[in-house]
Amino acid sequence: MSVETDAAQVIDVAGFSQLLGWLAEQGYRLVGPTVRDDTIAYDDIASAEDLPRGWTDEQAPGHYRLKRRNDAALFGYAVGAHSYKRFFHPPWETLWRARREHDTLQIRDEPSPAQRLALIGVRACEIRAIAIQDRVLMERDPLYRARRADTFIAAVNCTTPGGTCFCVSMQAGPQVSTGFDVALTELGGVDPPAFVVQAATRAGRDALTAITHRPATEAEMAAAATAVQHAAGQMGRQMPSTDLPQLLLRNLEHPRWSALAERCLACGNCTMVCPTCFCTTVEDTSDLSGREISRARRWDSCFTAEFSSVHGGSVRPGTRARYRQWMTHKLATWPEQFGTSGCVGCGRCITWCPVGIDITEELAALAREAAQ
Amino acid sequence: MEQLEQIIAAHPLFAGLRPEYARLIGGCAHNVRFEPGQLLLRHGASADEFYLLRHGTVALVLTAAGRGALTVQTLGPGELLGVSWLVAPYRWMYDAQALETVGAIAIDAACLRAKSAADHDLGFELAQRFMGVLVRRLHAARLQLLDVYGTHR
Amino acid sequence: MDTPLLDPLRPHIARVRSTRREAPDVWTLELDADQAPPCGFAPGQFNMLTAFGVGEVPISFSGDPAEPGRVRHTVRAVGAVSSALTRLDCGAVLGVRGPFGTGWPLPEAVGRDVVLIAGGLGIAPLRPALYQLLAERARYGRLSLLYGTRGPRDILFRRELEAWRARADLTVEVTVDHATHPWHGHVGVVTTLIERARLDSDRTLALVCGPEVMMRFAAEALGAAGLAAEAIFLSLERNMHCGLGTCGHCQLGGLLVCRDGPVVRYDRVRDALRIREL
Known part of the structure; x- marks a missing residue:
């Protein structure tokens, strides 16, 4: 389902910086892609200068390198290890603190994490991931709700997919269709960069009104559409087009899982980089006197032994069972629980797997072997 | 005699048994009664007769040095006591002790073995029924072995 | 005092009214519900109990649903948290979140x-x-x-x-x-x-x-x-953590046991229970 958008406009880099300035004036914290630790990482930004201008990335199973582009594109790269989930569902947070006085105990809430957050340069796969986490957490997690309630999304249509991307086969990209306020498409071969922009919400229109823009020409709109179509043809990977829930649930005891477990290190990287993985655990701590007590929540991974522990031991003691849990949850039982697939085709789990396990290849192999 | 046959046919072990088989089994059977504490079977003794329990409870007991008498299973009305008579060397592996006053039908093992050898249809009928009991007890013994209520760490 | 923000995540404070030893490692705690919310529950549901500074565990209600003022939980000392709960004396504070899950039909x-x-x-x-x-x-x-x-x-x-x-x-x-x-x-x-x-x-x-x-x-x-x-x-027995269906720990196949269970009809889980380590 797509949202209605206004007539396309064109802005240049100065206009883009005006957009960031306007959002900052409205009280938004700005977060977007930056170069950090030799990766594309999402962080606070203030102007176009903070973006990975002229950078791109090279991605393959277990492989990620930043490289220079031969132009000054602002969005000429795919996604890195970060996803936007950390801004709504942080890796670690204190839930509450308590203080014990004699025989009484008082619990204090942490300050509300409510925020005005503007996400800049959000790709279709990221928007889909946010929508998926919304379905899981929005109603049930008050902290997520507080962080998520006031979000401005400046989307970018992806024109540079990575080597492990497969959003097309997950029907998640590269074109953004919903869940944004404004959508940008970077026009290739224009130096300095220019963008075709469309507003989809009131906030998006207000933003466009406040910055320098002009109507897009037929040729510019066609160029933008072509760039996105071209990206759709550049996917490094493809998810098999079979009924994945059925394939997985009918093959829970398939020997392929054991073969996979021989390679998997159970490191949990895939769950940390996945933009939809939402599992958490809590840790209670107290000071030595037992007076100051707190509970923190942090991301957890179904690849740890403790994850499934019941008194008496782990329900999933081996890597085979843990990998199967991750993949079947993501692709087969997630739809049952939340009405969507848990995968957006961003390829992070492939790129950041230290041994290069490729979820699309594994599913293709399972489909092939199961058919025999 | 007729009454014994009816009791045998009414016992769960022999539910739906053909009347002529009930008659054959009845020919090897007699009524018995045990007082509380009395042994029905003795560990190591020859398995000469087994019991269809009608009233009261019986404990299968193993005595282990230093641990005393361990009850491994209790059996009650409607159940079968004694399966070692089915296979050589026809010896009991446990003591069976009456916990209450026990009423049972005792069946002469050698008599029934001879009748089964002579009539394989009867033998097959018996084998089916005893195998059912054995398999259920094997499953139960394995579950018992798992010690599912213990703390495993 | 109570901000609604954290309600589902923050325990209510309760006090141990009495304890009763049921077996060498099993205790029943009766809680003083004065500070806890009126705790109506359906038989089969559970609470998350916090031993402050140690952690939180899911424990079923074991008392009478017709006596909502007498919340009782029967706890076996197995891990650090359950052991800490069984060591609580009368008057000691503990945390309560719940009730969670499905009840007996x-x-x-x-x-x-x-x-x-x-x-x-x-x-x-x-x-x-x-x-x-x-x-x-x-x-x-x-x-x-x-x-x-x-x-x-x-x-x-x-x-x-x-x-x-x-x-x-x-x-x-x-x-x-x-x-x-x-x-x-x-x-x-x-x-x-x-x-x-x-x-x-x-x-x-x-x-x-x-x-x-x-x-x-x-x-x-x-x-x-x-x-x-x-x-x-x-x-069903799984390691329920959040009680809200958002932490992912208690899954059995497609079930989030804290939300869809713990009480489930057998035909819903028969196949899943037959698969090793699911």
């Missing part, structure tokens, strides 16, 4: 025979159901409790079991896996009680709670006794 049991099958600590989540069944005794047919545990000293709620056994309108059978003298009750796994119970398979609803292996065997034995899978309910 007692409305479905009206007009039918009900057999409760408990293994070990599994009798605790069944006790509230039995309280309710007995309180509305006339609405049900035959009632029986089949309870199996490790040894005679591990039998919980002894005094009540004696009282229940004395009732003419309730059959109580207790068996232990291992016994030395002077135990004069049944010895053998709880499934042997099912075989002896002569259940009316068309009329009976079975409520089963205990270790997963025990429940699998019990469900098979109930099936062998003629009960349909739709007449069998299990209380």
Whole structure:
């Protein structure tokens, strides 16, 4: 389902910086892609200068390198290890603190994490991931709700997919269709960069009104559409087009899982980089006197032994069972629980797997072997 | 005699048994009664007769040095006591002790073995029924072995 | 004082009103609900109990649902948190979140025979159901409790079991896996009680709670006794953390046990329970 958008406009880099300035004036914290630790990482930004201008990335199973582009594109790269989930569902947070006085105990809430957050340069796969986490957490997690309630999304249509991307086969990209306020498409071969922009919400229109823009020409709109179509043809990977829930649930005891477990290190990287993985655990701590007590929540991974522990031991003691849990949850039982697939085709789990396990290849192999 | 046959046919072990088989089994059977504490079977003794329990409870007991008498299973009305008579060397592996006053039908093992050898249809009928009991007890013994209520760490 | 923001995530403070030792490692805590919310619950549901500074664990209600002011939980000291809970004295504070999860299908049991099958600590989540069944005794047919545990000293709620056994309108059978003298009750796994119970398979609803292996065997034995899978309910054991269906820990196949369970109909989980390490 797509949202209605206004007539396309064109802005240049100065206009883009005006957009960031306007959002900052409205009280938004700005977060977007930056170069950090030799990766594309999402962080606070203030102007176009903070973006990975002229950078791109090279991605393959277990492989990620930043490289220079031969132009000054602002969005000429795919996604890195970060996803936007950390801004709504942080890796670690204190839930509450308590203080014990004699025989009484008082619990204090942490300050509300409510925020005005503007996400800049959000790709279709990221928007889909946010929508998926919304379905899981929005109603049930008050902290997520507080962080998520006031979000401005400046989307970018992806024109540079990575080597492990497969959003097309997950029907998640590269074109953004919903869940944004404004959508940008970077026009290739224009130096300095220019963008075709469309507003989809009131906030998006207000933003466009406040910055320098002009109507897009037929040729510019066609160029933008072509760039996105071209990206759709550049996917490094493809998810098999079979009924994945059925394939997985009918093959829970398939020997392929054991073969996979021989390679998997159970490191949990895939769950940390996945933009939809939402599992958490809590840790209670107290000071030595037992007076100051707190509970923190942090991301957890179904690849740890403790994850499934019941008194008496782990329900999933081996890597085979843990990998199967991750993949079947993501692709087969997630739809049952939340009405969507848990995968957006961003390829992070492939790129950041230290041994290069490729979820699309594994599913293709399972489909092939199961058919025999 | 007729009454014994009816009791045998009414016992769960022999539910739906053909009347002529009930008659054959009845020919090897007699009524018995045990007082509380009395042994029905003795560990190591020859398995000469087994019991269809009608009233009261019986404990299968193993005595282990230093641990005393361990009850491994209790059996009650409607159940079968004694399966070692089915296979050589026809010896009991446990003591069976009456916990209450026990009423049972005792069946002469050698008599029934001879009748089964002579009539394989009867033998097959018996084998089916005893195998059912054995398999259920094997499953139960394995579950018992798992010690599912213990703390495993 | 109470900001709504953290409500589902922040425990309410409760106090231990009394403790009672049920077995060498099992205690029942009765909580003072003064500061806790009025804690109505359905038999089979659970609370998350916090031992402050140690952690939080899911514990089923074990008290009478008709007495919401007397919240009771029966806890076995196994890990750090449950051990800390069992060490709490009268007056000590603890945290309570809940109630969470699905309850036993007692409305479905009206007009039918009900057999409760408990293994070990599994009798605790069944006790509230039995309280309710007995309180509305006339609405049900035959009632029986089949309870199996490790040894005679591990039998919980002894005094009540004696009282229940004395009732003419309730059959109580207790068996232990291992016994030395002077135990004069049944010895053998709880499934042997099912075989002896002569259940009316068309009329009976079975409520089963205990270790997963025990429940699998019990469900098979109930099936062998003629009960349909739709007449069998299990209380699943997974590591519930959040109670809200958002932490992911308690999954069994597609089930989020804290939300879709712990009580589920057997046909919903039969296949999943047969798969190793799911």
